[in-house]
Amino acid sequence: MSHDGVGPRAAPRSLALLTAGILAVPALAGCGSGDDPAGEPLAGADIARADRAKISDGGTLRWAVDTVPPTLNTFQADADSTTSRIAQAVLPSLYRTDGNGRVVRNPDYLESAEVVDTEPKQVVLYKLNQQAVWSDGREIGAADFAAQWRALSGKDTAYWTARNAGYDRIGKIERGGNNLEVKVTFDRPYADWKSLFTPLYPKEVMGTPDSFNDGARKKLQVTAGPFTVRKIDTEEDEVTLTRNVRWWGDPAKLATIVLRSVPRDKRLSALSAGTLDLAEIDATAAGRVGAAGPPRSDGGAAPLMGPGADRSAADALRSWAVANGSDEDAADEEVTARRKLRKKAEKYARQQKALAGYEVRKSLEPAYTQLALNGADGPLADERVRRAVARALDREALAEAVLKPLGLPAEPVGSHLALAGQAAYADGSGALGEQDAKEARALLADAGWVPGGPVEKGKKDEEKAAGSESDEGSDSDNGSGGASEGGDDGSSGTSEGGDDGTYIVGQDDGSGGDDGKAPRDSGTGTQQLHQGSAPGAYAPKGTPAPARAGNAPVAKNGKALxxxxxxxxxxxxxxxxxxxxxxxxxxxxxxxxxxxSKVDDDSYFKDHIASGEYDLALYSWPATAFPATDARPVYSKPVPAADGSLNVEQNWTRVGTDQVDQLFDQAIGTLDDAERHALIRKADSRIWAAAGSIPLFQRPQLTAARTNLANAGAFGLRTPVFEDMGFLKKSAQGPSGSPGDTGSPGSPGSGASAGD
Incomplete structure (x- = not known):
């Protein structure tokens, strides 16, 4: 699960549960004086930066999105990532995030904003850009701030709001010394005050419950960004944005942006048909786009892809022999198969030719994938078992399996609350300890789970026992599901839309003694396991015992874990x-x-994760610029609701401690940046120690873009700057001309403009 942010802030995260007592946590490594534990982002934005002078005036950008949004109000529960993207383009964002994911003032709206008083109450004074106006000509001012505060404060339940964090701490909003000043007084100190009023909606939307609940769902009549919403077309599944004629900042280079809903598994076809200019894609599609581009800079040959690419010369000769042989039935069948293969190859070649006008831009999303451990009941309610699971994981190997084949930095994420480059980041994983199988087994033993104990056989075990002994140790035994390694279309063993960020990797080589470290991929796949071996053969003298030999299932009270x-x-x-x-x-x-257990996407969160019907699960969380506010409900201790149920909100692991809650509460009220970041890091180290969720890797971000499209692509931690996006002038393109012209002639995304 991943939420895209509006400006520096992501969509709401939420709340958490039970674990054993508070653990002693070792000091964080790398946080000494003079050190910057935040470091640099693992990957920067890849957006083909270009000066505005090199970009044509005009053109239409066709941008693939997941949905036509159900609402244009980002503060409603059903707002989605497209809602956020539209808000970034058409509404005021007082702050944005830079390439490090850190908050920066947006000068198009703010001349300055600062805390001008802390006693007796915190007071923030905003000085607005004197040119900032709504699209109807009215100045942006205190009335808009006040209307948004009243709507989101939580005091009026007639407003159907999804979140009110921060707004509930405001005591009053008033006009400052002039119309350009807004004075906000807080009843309680609020460190993340920069998260507020982004996006800022006009008082026409926030002024009444009716206008808030219904008025901004399908239209925004008043906006204040470089673009405005022209129409939402549910039949064509697209939203059209056009230049805002009252925009006072740098004029938008593009005349129009069309946000088109295209399923992820259909985007490669849409790109090859020339109906898109920009689209996030999966690894399989990225491979296709990369293979269609110019020759590699290292002079190496691109890997063979497409239907029939895996056929050897011997296969081709055999096929020809059968097709021309004396067995008429076999010949007819082979001729038909060859004809189908030829048609597939021709279609593939046409698509590749069309894809030559695109390139892959890649970075890492401002989100990370984690392993969630449900601590509500069952074996994982015991903290020792959770810690054993965590200590068994080689997080570096998992990151490499996903990111290394994509050419992205393959480093595991070290924090639940921030990403490398963000101000609050520090690697807190030392609170849990490094991967160590021996220590993991010791934790299990301490919890009463011992190897080789008596196990009551169920029906599933009896069926396995009746099977061939030669299947022992196969993937089917461990329930891993055994990812397929082959495809039927010659496209490197994966199908279009099937993989969102990795290639299928080989199995572990199984060699070496039990040193507590998981064997790494050798890069040669499963075949290496069986090469030169025979059933029942003795290993050469001195060969270490197989890694699986001492790993009998652990059991407790006659039940295997x-x-x-x-x-x-x-x-x-x-x-x-x-x-x-x-x-x-x-x-x-x-x-x-x-x-x-594989379940339908639609029921994954609702029926399994949110309801607690799982032990282990994989999903993603966003890392925002305001972890004290946004991450608290994800990791805080759940509380009993009035009806006796447990209110967990978004803490799907149901693991939390009072100490973590206290650290979040202190951080939210601490205005000093250094002190607040130290509290956030302490909270993160204790979340690590509780082992309810284990961060694994930052999610890959792969984007196909027309090669003449500038200032757009894989944004990484950076907020998009919509007014700078556009198509390069022909004079600014490379010597090969405009690759974007390989799309459909005269297409809106071809980059042609009246001013070029």
Whole structure:
């Protein structure tokens, strides 16, 4: 699950549960005086930067999105990532994030903003850009701030709001010394005050419950950004944005932006048809786009792809022989198969030719994938078992499996609350400890789970026992689901839309002694396991025992330790399947079995994660610029509701402690940046120690873009600057001309403009 942010702030995150007592946590490494634990982002934005002078005036950018949004009001519960993207283009964002994911003032709206008083109450004075006006000509001012505060304060339940964090701390809003000044007084100190009023809606939207609840769902009559909403076309599944004629900042280079809803597994076809200019894509599609581009700079040959690419000369000769042989039935069948293969190859070639006008721009999303451990009940309610699971994981190997094949930095995420480059980031994983299988087994033993104990066989175990002994140790035993390694279309073993950020990797080589470290990929795939071996053959003298030999399943009270691993099954889930398989193998080495269940995407969160019907799960969280506010409800301790149920909001792991809550509360009220960041890091180290969720890797961000499209692509931690996006003038393009012209002639995204 991943939420895209509006400006520096992501969509709401939420609330958490029970764990054993507070643990002693070692000091964080790398946080000494003079050090900057935040460091640099693992990957910067890849947007083909260009000066505005080199960009044509005009043109239409056709941008793929996941949905036509159900609402244009980002503060409603059903707002989605497209709602956020539209708000970034058409509404005031007082602050944005830079390439490090840190908050910076947006001068188009703010001349300055600062805390001018802290006693007896915190007071923030905003000085607005004197040119800032709504699209109807009215000045942006205190009335708009006050209307948004009243709507989001939580005091009037007639407003159907999804969040009110921060607004509930405001005591009053008033006009400052003139119309350009807004004075906000807080009843309680609020460190994340820069998160407020982004986006800022006009008082016409926020002024009444009716206008808030219904008026801004399908239209925004008043806006104040470089673009405005022209229409929402539900039949064509697209939203059209046009230049705002009253925009006072740098004029938008593009005349129009069309946000077109295209399913992820259909985007490669749309790109090859020339109906898109910009689209986030999966790894398989990225491989296709990359293969269609110019020759590699290193002079190497691009890998063979497409239908029939994996056929050897011997295969081709055999096919010809059968097609021209004396067996008429076999010949007819082979001729038909060859004809189908030729048609597929011709279609593939046409698509590749069309894709030559695009390139892949890649970075890392402002979100990370985690392993969630449900601590509500069952074996994982015991903190020792959760910690054993965490200590069994080789997070570096998991990050490499997903990111290394994409050419992205393959480093595991070290914080639950921030990403590398953000001000609050520090690697707090030392509070849990490094991967260590021996220590993991010791934790299990301390919790009463011991290897080789008596196990009551269920029906599933009896069926396995009746099978061939030669299947022992296969992927089917550990429930990993065994990701497929082959395809039927010759496209490197994956299908279009099937993989959102990884290639299928080989199995572990299984060699080496039990040193507590998981074997790494050798890059040669499963075949290496069986090469030169025969059933029952003796290993040469001195060969270490197989890694699995001492890893008998652990049991307690006659029951083996088996964890239900729930995964989504829809398009784009191959990455999670691969990662889950690797995790299952790592857990098997310490005696923990996994039972992988694949469920429909639509029911994954509602019926399994949110309801607590899982032991292990993989999903993603955003990392925002305001962790004290946005991350608190994800990790705070759940509280009983009035009806006796447990209110967990978005703490799907149900793991939380009073100490973590106290640290968040202190951070939210601490105005000094250094002190607040120290509190955030302490909270993160204790979240690590509780082992309710284990951050694995930052999500890959792969974007196909026309090669003549500038200032757009994989934005990474940076907020998009919509007015700077556009198509390069021909004089600013490379010597090969405009690759964008390979799209459909005269297409809106061709980059042609009246001014070029």
């Amino acid at each position: 088996t964890l239900r691993f729930v995964l989504p099954s829809g398009p784009g889930s191959d990455t999670l399947t691969t990662v889950a398989g690797r995790i299952s193998e790592m857990l098997e080495r310490i005696g923990i079995r996994t039972d992988v």
